[in-house]
Amino acid sequence: MNAATAQPPTAEVGRIDVDPVNAAARRPSYAKRAKIFPRAVAGRYRTVKWVALAAILGLYYLLPWLRWDRGPNAADQAVLIDFPGRRFYFFFIEIWPQEVYYITGLLILAALTLFLVTSVAGRVWCGYACPQTVWTDLFMWVERCIEGDRNARIRLDRAPWTGRKLVKRAAKHAAWLLIAVGTGGAWVFYFADAPSLAADLARFDAPLVSYLFIGLLTLTTYLLAGHAREQVCTFMCPWPRIQGAMLDEHSMLVTYRWRRGEPRGSHKRGQSWAGRGDCVDCNTCVAVCPMGIDIRDGNQLECINCALCVDACNHVMDRVGRPRGLIAYDTLTGLADPSGEGRAGWRRLRLLRPRTVLYAASIGLVGAVMLATLLTRGDTATTVLRDRNPLFVQLSDGSFRNGYTVKIQNKRHEARRFRILAEGLPGAVLSTVGGDTGDIAVEPDRLRMLRVYVAAPLAATPGPVTDFEIVAADLATGERYAHATTFRRPE
Amino acid sequence: MVGSSGRPDETPTTGHEWDGITEFNNPLPRWWLWTFYATVLWAVAYWIAMPAWPLVEGYTRGLLGYSQRAVVAGQVADRDAMQARYVERIAAASLEEIAADPELLSFALAGGRSAYAVNCSQCHGSGAEGAVGYPNLNDDDWLWGGSLEAIAYTIRHGVRNESDESRYSEMPAYGRDGFLEPEQIVAVVRYVLSLSAGGDGPAAGEGADIFAEQCSICHGEDGRGSVDLGAPNLTDAIWLFGGDYESVLAQVQNSRGGVMPAWGERLPPETIKQLAIYVHALGGGT
Incomplete structure (x- = not known):
């Protein structure tokens, strides 16, 4: 399987002197933070985490540079949040401020997906995909490259300030800051045309707000991933508290199989395994933990389910010749059932539970509604606001006139001309300020607002309120966009 | 889990005791304490730098010379620019x-x-x-x-x-100043109302004669008024002082005009x- 199995199957494993400093039981209130020096580890989950890290960071840094041709009158950036132009572009989708509910829908979908994933597979988000985890992982990798692994870092931390320490520390912080600047730099590219903004930034000619946001994200990235690290998850983030309501006894969690592991104790080469647990109490699981806890204490708020302890323990089990999976993804029901100790946790996973069905159904429903509205939405719309002050005006010939604010949204990337009509109001006369209701030009991808006056003789209105429609008809194609409104006159 | 509260029994007390109830002496979190000290320093600096204390005459101006009035004046100037x-x-x-x-x-x-x-x-x-x-x-x-x-x-x-x-027009107060008799006023009011009633058209008779004599100079022989003289059109649906009998009567009687x-x-x-x-x-x- 891997290099570990090539070693003698009953190697002896020494005990690492490490305290789970962030475990709740050892963390009195008001205590100063104890530094954590996680040890490097290799294995299946570490590999998954590296792949996830590369994919997420790659997506984050490269997405703004992707081009998407939308024709001559629109931005050609695939993903762009254009605040000055008040548009959000996402590949083939263009969202106007009026349609910001799609963002709400996306947030609802994101929340529900988080609920579903958590109820099935625990804190997958926290362990693999959360920016805090991803950037902290990256920063720890940099730290390891410059200062060495756990023991070297502890020694360096305790060493007096010599030139060597100074150089290493300076190099580390410089590298962190460089990554942090890159993070903030990538962020601003989502809000402006990336190539031109990059050129402006290089010439120190970009808008001040760009530099402000680069500075802000540099600061937060450097502080949160470099310095605050596990404290963000333990003290700042609400998710560890919320997930208690999402998890149940059928959720997959990173767990220590205490039935198999206890009683724990050190194991000498050749000793019998009878009458004792498989845990050799080597503390490797504690040493690799980025959160500074001991997974053998059971499920705890601090655990982000990154599964690095699984990799570490499997490695140790290989060396001492015991089966893997002493620490593994398993459910609480699985853990309580001694008969299934040998089986992989996911084989006992119950996917169909009221909770998961409800979450999945909600995701399907919200997704379907969003998709349906997205597919059926029009690219042109008329909206009409009737004046309320005054409600109506009497003209000298005894007829009445109402005023309307008419907005024509032209989401097509071409200039268009419209004719404004009143339908359902015989004899109505339309007029507009500064234009001709028979030929209203609307620029490409723009909204045009008009003041429209509708005068109608008494005979056209059977009562004080008459329903009718204001229609914008495309002069070139004849397409009609109507909006229902009312015409009012006194009793 | 006993002892996991993070508050072991040796937590010191303040020494205050009321009926056997003592008070733990837990320190404030450091970040909180330093933030508090920083706000105190900020307040002192603010007093010195900014307008702060009311005096009998005026107020302390502060070293920065900040003034909200000046800010508003600046914003108005910016807008004008x-x-x-x-x-x-x-x-x-x-x-x-x-x-x-x-x-x-x-x-x-x-x-x-x-x-x-x-x-x-x-x-x-x-x-x-x-x-x-x-x-x-x-x-x-x-x-x-x-x-x-x-x-x-x-x-x-x-x-x-x-x-x-100034635009200027003045209609005589026919009743108040005694230019017309009450019966004549009633007749001319009925005639004026008939101009815009949309019925059989202007009625002839005493009212028509008085109108031709007194009113047509400004309002025109057909009652359509004159923009040059500021005389209202009496044949349309719009009445500045009301178009019912009482209102028109009051207008002919007393004559009102806005400023x-x-x-x-x-x-x-x-x-x-x-x-x-x-x-x-x-x-x-x-």
Whole structure:
């Protein structure tokens, strides 16, 4: 399987002197933070985490540079949040401020997906995909490259300030800051045309707000991933508290199989395994933990389910010749059932539970509604606001006139001309300020607002309120966009 | 889990005891404490740097010399500077030129709306809907003309004020001043109402004779009024002081006429132009 199995199957494993400093039981209130020096580890989950890290960071840094041709009158950036132009572009989708509910829908979908994933597979988000985890992982990798692994870092931390320490520390912080600047730099590219903004930034000619946001994200990235690290998850983030309501006894969690592991104790080469647990109490699981806890204490708020302890323990089990999976993804029901100790946790996973069905159904429903509205939405719309002050005006010939604010949204990337009509109001006369209701030009991808006056003789209105429609008809194609409104006159 | 509360038994107490209840002496979190000290320092620095303490006469000014009035004045100046290029063009352009230029029209409509709300809405109403004695500016009936020029003149010079160039008209108080007998007034009121009743047309008789003699000089022989004289059209659906019998009778009897200030004496010419554009665009301009 891997290099570990090539070693003698009953190697002896020494005990690492490490305290789970962030475990709740050892963390009195008001205590100063104890530094954590996680040890490097290799294995299946570490590999998954590296792949996830590369994919997420790659997506984050490269997405703004992707081009998407939308024709001559629109931005050609695939993903762009254009605040000055008040548009959000996402590949083939263009969202106007009026349609910001799609963002709400996306947030609802994101929340529900988080609920579903958590109820099935625990804190997958926290362990693999959360920016805090991803950037902290990256920063720890940099730290390891410059200062060495756990023991070297502890020694360096305790060493007096010599030139060597100074150089290493300076190099580390410089590298962190460089990554942090890159993070903030990538962020601003989502809000402006990336190539031109990059050129402006290089010439120190970009808008001040760009530099402000680069500075802000540099600061937060450097502080949160470099310095605050596990404290963000333990003290700042609400998710560890919320997930208690999402998890149940059928959720997959990173767990220590205490039935198999206890009683724990050190194991000498050749000793019998009878009458004792498989845990050799080597503390490797504690040493690799980025959160500074001991997974053998059971499920705890601090655990982000990154599964690095699984990799570490499997490695140790290989060396001492015991089966893997002493620490593994398993459910609480699985853990309580001694008969299934040998089986992989996911084989006992119950996917169909009221909770998961409800979450999945909600995701399907919200997704379907969003998709349906997205597919059926029009690219042109008329909206009409009737004046309320005054409600109506009497003209000298005894007829009445109402005023309307008419907005024509032209989401097509071409200039268009419209004719404004009143339908359902015989004899109505339309007029507009500064234009001709028979030929209203609307620029490409723009909204045009008009003041429209509708005068109608008494005979056209059977009562004080008459329903009718204001229609914008495309002069070139004849397409009609109507909006229902009312015409009012006194009793 | 005993002992996991993070507050072991050896936590010191303050020494205060009430009926056996003692108080733990837990320190404040450091970040909180330092933030608190920082706010105290901030407050002291603020007193020194900014206007802070009221005195018997005035207040302490602070070293930075900050003043909200100066800020507002600066913002007003900034606004004027931003609007200057439009205002200058409006000053140079004729009303027709402004109405034909979409950019200037849009600016004038917005500026006119604002100036209207500040100066005109008190009498003419926030929707320019008017009231009894105060003309409705939305309709197509204009005492002094509804063209851009006529509206601008009326705004600039006002109506029945002390200004020499003011619009001026005065209807005699036929009853109060004894020009006509009560019976004659009733007859002429019935005749005037018949002009716009839409029925059999103007009734002949005593009322018609009195109208021809007394009223037609200003209101015209057909009662259609005169924009030059500011005499209302008596044949249409719009009545400044009410169109029912009682109201018309009261008008012939006592004669009322509204007063409008000469806004040219109070507002800059560019604002008058914007107001004229705005009022003209309310729907009734001719």
